[in-house]
Amino acid sequence: MQLTLKILAFLFTAGLLVSYWLFPLTPLEFGAKYNNSNFNPSNESSGMQFYSNMRFPDRRISYRIERCPLQKVNEMEQAFEILENLTPLEFYPVEQGEQIKVMCNSSNKVEGGLFIAGEGGPTNITKSGKFNVILSGKILLIRESKCARPNVALHELLHVLGFNHSTNPRNVMYPIVRCDQTIGKDVVQLLNELYAIESLPDLGFENISAVIEGRYFSANISLRNIGLAKSEKANLKIYLDNESFKEIEIPELDIGHGRKIVLKNFYVRKFKVSEIKFTLEHLKEELNKTNNEAILRSEVN
Numbered sequence: 001m002q003l004t005l006k007i008l009a010f011l012f013t014a015g016l017l018v019s020y021w022l023f024p025l026t027p028l029e030f031g032a033k034y035n036n037s038n039f040n041p042s043n044e045s046s047g048m049q050f051y052s053n054m055r056f057p058d059r060r061i062s063y064r065i066e067r068c069p070l071q072k073v074n075e076m077e078q079a080f081e082i083l084e085n086l087t088p089l090e091f092y093p094v095e096q097g098e099q100i101k102v103m104c105n106s107s108n109k110v111e112g113g114l115f116i117a118g119e120g121g122p123t124n125i126t127k128s129g130k131f132n133v134i135l136s137g138k139i140l141l142i143r144e145s146k147c148a149r150p151n152v153a154l155h156e157l158l159h160v161l162g163f164n165h166s167t168n169p170r171n172v173m174y175p176i177v178r179c180d181q182t183i184g185k186d187v188v189q190l191l192n193e194l195y196a197i198e199s200l201p202d203l204g205f206e207n208i209s210a211v212i213e214g215r216y217f218s219a220n221i222s223l224r225n226i227g228l229a230k231s232e233k234a235n236l237k238i239y240l241d242n243e244s245f246k247e248i249e250i251p252e253l254d255i256g257h258g259r260k261i262v263l264k265n266f267y268v269r270k271f272k273v274s275e276i277k278f279t280l281e282h283l284k285e286e287l288n289k290t291n292n293e294a295i296l297r298s299e300v301n
């Protein structure tokens, strides 16, 4: 995960450098930036979760319980049901390719004389726009829960959903599990907010620079899917003063993945160009449509 973030940071910096170098040469200035305005989550989200806006791609999440005694299977399934009743989440069992893996085959851990109830958390997170998308998670159900409510399983499941420990001993996310603990209302509210957003892709422009030198057009374009689902094939079209100039096919892109397109020295028939328009076409439903067009206008004309 950290490596992914580093690569993203590197690409971003590299992109900035490219536009910086080209800027002094170019008579055309970048005039549009994407603005993902359809999701403005509350700030406290980053405190309750390990990272801000952590969620699975879809509200339906698959799981597989591996070699657990019946009692723990029941406990885990009860925990799923409790969250299903409070939030839009739905958990369904699969034979393979699960998003949440539940295991019981580890010895108990003793730390500072206290039982650590179990372990759970996301195992693969991808940054995608404003989301930290959880692609998979793991639960190790170690200790038997003696409570009427499946508090150990709930605690671990909430870790997998991105939630951190609570300092309130009555909260199920308190580090030491007790029977009188309940799920925080703020946790339920955040899950409801996060999963109210549909699982859709969001392909958009990230960075564009372009130059026309003499009669030759060059451009650097970076695109990224910052949504919650794989983006479908799309067409990138470039217009010079509203006349179609180039068309490039963009393949499907996974969540958080991007493409860099470099165009070098394409002959321009028109003598004078004052506006370059980049658009992404043939996109179906998306989280945000405002990042699908960018216009660069000449400074000189």
Ligand SMILES: [Zn+2]
Binding pocket: 155, 159, 165, 174, 175
């Ligand atoms: Zn914990």
